[in-house]
Each structure stands twice: as structure tokens, then as C-alpha cells.
Amino acid sequence: MFGQSILSLVIWVPIVAGVVVLATGSDRNAALARWLALAGAMLGLIVAIPLVTGFDTTTPAMQFVEKFTWIPALNAHYHLGVDGISMPLILLNSFVTVLVVIAGWRVIQDKVAQYMAAFLIMSGLINGVFAALDGILFYVFFEGMLIPLYLIIGVWGGPNRVYAAIKFFLYTLLGSFLMLVSMIYLYFQSGGSFDIQTWHDTTLGMTAQTLMFFAFLLAFGVKVPMWPVHTWLPDAHVEAPTGGSVVLAAITLKVGAYGFLRFILPIVPDASHELAWLVITLSLIAMVYIGLVALVQADMKKLIAYSSIAHMGFVTLGFFLFSPLGVEGGLVQMISHGFVSAALFLCIGIMYDRLHSRQIKDYGGLINKMPVFAAFFMLFAMANAGLPATSGFVGEFMVIMAATRVNFWFAFAAASTLITGAAYTLWMYKRVVFGTVTNPHVEEMNDINPRETLLLGLLAVCVLVMGLYPKPFTDVMHVSVVNLLTHVAQSKLP
């Protein structure tokens, strides 16, 4: 019955669930809000399953397409569809939403319904970003997701939350507004269409391509985030509640990277080739320099935030090598980073709930009190460092391989970050988990409860499965990526 509107369901089920939670829940019966939110998130995940089972991996065309006239005055359509690039991201998002709801179960005691509703609505909007094939529709989802995220950081965040929330919002808005002007320009260049696939075939001069390249680069680069527009991320992460951090790292960063594949590469291919050096340089700076910055962090959340920036550097590097291996490596890295960073932020959240500190120096000897947790934390730390057999290895290895074929020094610099990555992750792990207990409060910490075990266990399975057998993931992407690259190889100059 709903076979024709799976994508609409994937978008609207969480949003409607969020509105229902908002309408019914108050702090007096927070339990109701929690259960409703969990039901909504689970339902959101269930309706996304047909995307996997019904997905045809042999065609690069958009699937599950829905197209209706939306705003005739603007020639904008309600046009949805997914290919091998966006489908895994939708699934990742729907999955992470469930985790976020569970993660906030006990921690959030203040305005529970609003908290859960914000996450559910945001989840639906992000699914919309990945599924939209119309420029205006994309923009509405892309900007709309800022509103709940702004509130999440600002209402439930830490002491400096207001600064972080406003900084985050204005940074991302700057890029988006310039992107909007580019979209309007494209509308006229393409003869009055907001259709993204039409834009892929629109002829554009080099000047226009270059200017639009920078506008899009700013819009998506801020979201990724790329060096030097990354400074909002550590602030936002440190101040956001655990759930907010998980969504930020696991999902919103992917929105930026997704924009590179859906907009920058196919719409301005000539400028992309011409300016690839710029993106590659920025990516390498992010990987090397930010890796070093991560090394000296005293706050665990900040450390993981900087590590996220460094890992996203692999993604953007992979995209601009213009080879299937590189792009697929970047995509695998995106999914893997979604699992690993989500897991690491959850781990930090679990520690924070017990000790109310994120400072590395306050911990030490955790393994004596929380052995099960320490084991999980170990796995995710290793995955973050890129240990083979974890998902972290696959994407980074693919990107490094692809880089070797282009330029040895790219590969060299990229590979060197594996060492810094291992250094900052494992050093943090050592200081937090090993050694003797020095802080008396650590003495009182309990090991993880079944709810937390479930969360980490689910993510551990994902990390290992993807690390041991990534083929299903790359199979889904392959045809779409090859098609994209063929398209990008053709010049669009008039």
C-alpha cells in the first residue's frame, strides 16, 4: 500500500512522531514521551528497511522516486529519490536516531518531550536532505534541520552552550545563504528548473563554475567541517548533550560530505578538477594538523571532535581523487565514522553521566571498575585508530590506495595521519582506562547497565561487520559512484 511512498514515510514518520511527542508529553509523564519517542524512532527505522531490501544495485538511476508538483510559481517539485550514495546514509540516520533516543533515556530529565521531539523532527529533516532531488526541497530540509539542532545545543548543552549554538548556526547559515544564491543562478541557467538532476546537465562557463564552486564549498565545507572553517565543531560538541554530539558527528557532518557528491562534483565538474588541489590541500591540512591538535586536548569530547575533523579529511580527500576507489573509500569512511564517532561519544557520555567530567585527567584506572565498558571502549578506540578488521580501516585504506595512484605524497601524508590517529586515541585510552585509580570518585563508578550495553553492543556489531565484510556496502555504492565519475569526467563548459 505504501510501496510508492517509502521515502515520504522515511521522512514524515519521524516528524509526525516528533509532533505527537511534543503534543502529548510534559515533564510530569516523561515516561510516556520516552516510549512514544522510541516507538517513533523504531517505526522510522522499520519503514526504512524496504530501501535496503528493494534496492537495485545494478542501476545508477534514482530509485523509489516520488515526484509531485509542489510550488508551481517557482517550478519547484516535491521530488524524492535515492541512489547508492544516499540510501546508506538514510539508513545510518534512521539507525542512529534510535540510539540517540535510547541514549537520552535517563540522562535527560528536563523538558524530555521537547528533547525527544527535536531529535525525531531533525531525523526526518535529515532524511529529507538525503532524499531530496529538488533544489528548493533540499534547501528547506538542509536549513530546517538547523532549527532543532540549534535548540538541542542551546537548551540541553553545557555551560558555554549559548555561544556554541549561535556560532554553529551563523557559521552554517553563511554557507547556506551563498549556496542559495548559486541555486537561484542555476535556476536561470538551466532554463527555469530547480531539479538537481537537470542541473547536473546544465552548461556553465568557467567563471560561473568557479564562483559557484566556492559558494558550495563554503556551504558544505562548513558542515563537513573542513579546515579552516571547522572551529564551530569543537565548541558545539563540547557543549551539546550526548545525543546532540552523536547526531552532529554521525549525521550532520555527512550532510556536508553528501553535498560534495550531489552538488559540487556533478554541477561544477570543470571547476572541481581545476580546484581539486585546493580541496586536497585543505583535506591534508585537516588530517595532519588537526590530528596534532587532537593530540594535546585535555577534554575527551574535544579530542573526539578534532578526530572527527581529521577523519572527515579522508572523506573529502577521497572524493577529489576522482577514482571509484577514492570516492567509495570516502563513502565507506563516512558510514564507518558514523558508527565509530557515535560510539565514542556515547562512551564519553556514559563516563560523564557517572563522574560529570570530560577531562582526561579526572579519570584513570577505569578498567578496575568498569571492565565491560573498557572492552567496548577499546574496540571503538581501535576502530578510530584504523585497526584492520574494524570499519575504520576499510575506508582509510581505500582512500590511501587511491591517493597512491594519483600522487605518492598525498598518500604519504594521508598514511602518516594513521599514526597520529592511533597516538591520540590510544594515548587518551591509556590515560582514562589503564593505570591505578587516583580519583576517589572513579572508585564509586559502576559498570554499564543493560541499556548501555545494548547501545554499545549494536554499534560494536556494526563496526565489526563493516570491518570484516564491507562488500555489501561497496556493492550498493559502486554503480552510482561509477556513474557519477563518468559524469564528472565530461566537461560542462559551453
Add this chain to the structure above:
Amino acid sequence: MSDFFISFAPMLPDLLQPVLPDLLRPVLPEIFVLAMISLILVIDAALGEDRRYVAYSLSLITLAVAAFLTMRDFTDVPTLALGGLVIDDPLSDALKLFLYLTVAVALVYSRVYLRERGLYKGEFFVLALFALLGMMVMVSASHFLTLYLGLELLSLSLYAMVALQRTSSVATEAAMKYFVLGALASGMLLYGMSMAYGVTGSLALADIAQNLADGTDLRIPLVFGIVFIVAGLAFKLGAVPFHMWVPDVYHGAPTAMTLFIGSAPKIAAFAFVVRILGQGLEYQVAEWRDMLVILAVLSMAVGNIAAIAQSNLKRMLAYSTISHMGFMLLGILAGSQSGYGSAMFYVLVYTLMSLGGFGMILLLSRAGFEADQLDDFRGLNRRSPWLAFVMLLLMFSMAGIPPTVGFYAKLAVLQAVVEIGYVWLAVVAVLFALIGAFYYLRIVKLMYFDAPHDTAPIAASPDARVVMAANGLAVLALGIAPQPLMAVCVHAIGASF
């Protein structure tokens, strides 16, 4: 006795029908409003303080019946009437309908506020309806004379409304300032009009356009006149550098009057500008476009930057109005049908948001307390989650963030300037919009992130709450499906130009 009149009022038009020749049909709403004003004036004088609701209900009935009349005679064919003084076209009809709606909403928001401050008088309703009549004349004028008459009727009513609170020295000062600067602007406008008359020999917009279609030898006097006309219009719109009165008047006037000044007159001002520049001087686009570019850029810059420094919400919204007028000018300066359509959409959306923004101050105010400081919005989410949510929608809409309708308003005007090749102007506009986003976000921050200062219960009346809810939801609903309103604008402009 009042009940008798209430039941009688809706029948008026049908009774008048046989008496009125077809000649007057296009101006029937205006005649009806004028008749009702006289009626309210007389009835209210005869009734005491405790029967004031009669004037209030009669005003709302007037608006409803006028809306019915306008709807009934809604025409797709522009018709000149009264010897070419007024025009009845889809643009005027559509704008009139929005004027009725705006004035009605403003009256509902203001009722309790006015009563608590001793301003709930018959004069207020009479002045409001006179202002409405002036605006109706402005939107349907096709002649410099009627344009000016409508403008002055509107302006004089507004000056008096601002001064209605006699005991307040701030309000009196604001009224004085408004009057002096307004009179100056009218003078400039008249001077410009006289130049145009000297060049073309006509005061009717259609004749002026026709005479100038093939250019003129008297280019210098014409441009001279256009400069004065544009300056006068900019005064009325509150565009920089003619904006000085806006913050003072908005701040000094009682909030209910600010709400009135900040909403419906902008619709009329839009019509005024489009009639003069778009219809009368349509072939002189090249002459006035650059002036509007300067006005628009300066308005967006000054409005958005100065708004950041304000701690009073009324002043902040005043500066925000200046920047919104800058954005609206972007649509007009495109000088195309799509440009005028986008400006119309912008001004209607702006009116919707402005009603909500000032209305929220009225709803949160109570006897002896004005909620016009930014700090009064602290922690609103704890005091009233629903009102805070409505205000959140309004603020994001003013900032132009989807899924609120404010986004499409900005999109439409940006589209209009990109279409004429002014991409740089669009970039400048979005950069100032970004600056503007900061102070709107600050309101959201105060409401959601901070703890309340003031914990008194909110004393808004149920009717105002219902209208406010509708106002907020309209911002969201039109943000999800903007087509109906856009179609109205496209149609009104398309069929009238």
C-alpha cells in the same frame, strides 16, 4: 439599539444596490467604509464607556462586509472609474482583502492592551478605519491626486493615533516627529509629482506612462522629479537614508499603534510605490533602478546592523522593518512583473510576521507593564511553551530560515534580482540577511536558553491567543505550502500590469 445596528449592517450593501449606479461600483467598498465610519462616530458618541464593544464589533463587521463587497466584485479586468481617478484591478482587490485582514487582526490584538491603558476609545476605531480608507484609496489610485489624497488620509490618521495617549510625553514626541518628517516627505513627493506633471502634462498614471513611452526631450526635469518622488517614497517606506523617524516612532508610540503602523500601511506603501514607479514611470526603469539599489543596500545594511545594538524589542523590530523594506525594494527594482510579484509576496509575508511580532508584545503586556524589552522574553518557553513556539516561528521566518514562509519571501526577491543579472546584489543581500539572523536568533536564545525574569502569568485574552496561534501556524503552513499566496501575487500582478 446597538443590536439593531449590528443586525442591520450586513444588509446595507443590498439596500444601497439600486441607488448606486454602476459608475460607483468599483469604489463601493470605500463608500461603505466611509459610511460605517460616520455611523460608528455617531453611535459611539452616544454610548458610554461600558458599551465600547459596540464600536469594536462594528469595526470588525465593517471589515467583514467590506471584504465581502471586494470579493463579490473581484475582477480580472482592470477598470478605470470616477473619470480615471481610481482603478479597480486584481492588484487593488487583492491588496484590499489583505488590508482588511491585517486591520482586523491588529484590532483583536490591541483590544485588551488599549482597555488597560485607557485608550480604548471610539476615536481609536474611527482613526483606524480612516487610515484603512486612506490605504484603500492608495491601493486603488490611478492618478497622482488620488494617490496623494489616500496617502494624506492615512498619514493624518496615523499621526493622531500615535498622539492618542495624551499623557505620555514619549508618544507625543513620537507623533510630533512623525508629523514633521511625514509632512516634509509629502512635500517632496508633491514637488516630484509636479515635475512629472510639467514634463508629461498629465496627472493620470496611464497618460504619464504613455507620454513617456517614447522618451522625452525634457529628460533633466523628469529625472529631477523622479529623484524627489523616490525620496518621498523612501520616506514613507522608511528606507535608509530617510529612515530616521522609524525607530523613534515605533518606540515612542503605544504598542498597539506601533502594531498598526508597522503592518497594514506597508501594504499600502508597496502599492503606492508600484503604482507610481511600476505603472506611471514604467519606461524610466533605468532612471530609478539605481536609486532603489542604493536605498535597498543601505536599508539592509543599516537596518540589520543597528538592530543588533537594540535592547528594546520595539526598536529592534523597527530596524528590522527597515531592513525588510530594503529586501522588498529588491523586488521592485527588478522592474519586471516577476519582480513586482515577489515584492508583493514579500510585503504580505512581512505584514504577517510583523503582526505576530508586535502582537506578541501586546499579548505579553499587562496593566502597568510593557513587555517591550528583550529581557521580558527571557524564559518564555517555561512560562508558555506555545507562545514561545509561535515567536520562534516568527523569528525564524523573519530571518528567512525554512520551513517558514519568510524563506520564500527572500527567495522570491533574490530570484528577481538574479534574473536581471544583479547577482552581486543578491550576494550583498544574503550577507546582510546573515547579520540579521543574529538578532532574531538572540530572541530565540532568550526564550529557550535562559531562565525567566518575570514569572507572572500571561494575561492574554483567549481571542487574541487564538488569533496569535493562527498567525504563527500561518507562517509555518505557508512555509510548507507557499503556493496559494504566491499564486495570488502572481495573478494580481500579472493581470494588472
